[in-house]
Amino acid sequence: MSMFDKIKAKLKGHESQAQKGIDKGGDMLDDKTGGKYQRQVDTAQDKMGDEFGTGGTGEDRPPHS
Template sequence: MSMMDKLKQMLRGHESQADQGIDKAGDYVDGKTQGKYSRHMDTAQDKLREQMRRDQGNPPQT
């Protein structure tokens, strides 16, 4: 079992906590870079959320 499979398995049932973690990580990076890369972080956060929904069997939200 790959590391990604293990992570996906651990996140099942904890989607809201994972979503909060994504927000917290993005805020942390924004704080450390003084918002210099906030646009890129927003894109990365959106991609992570989209991937989580896809892995859960839900279509991406548009």
């Protein structure tokens, strides 16, 4: 069983909390880098959301400039 499979199993039923954590982590990275890597961070957040079954829609994130 891969690491991602183990994480998915533990997050099952807690998708909204996982998405909040993904968003909070991405926001922290944006703050630390001054938004320099915002597009890359947003892409990573979306992929993590897709991977962990949380959707990763990015609806609450500001549009790219």
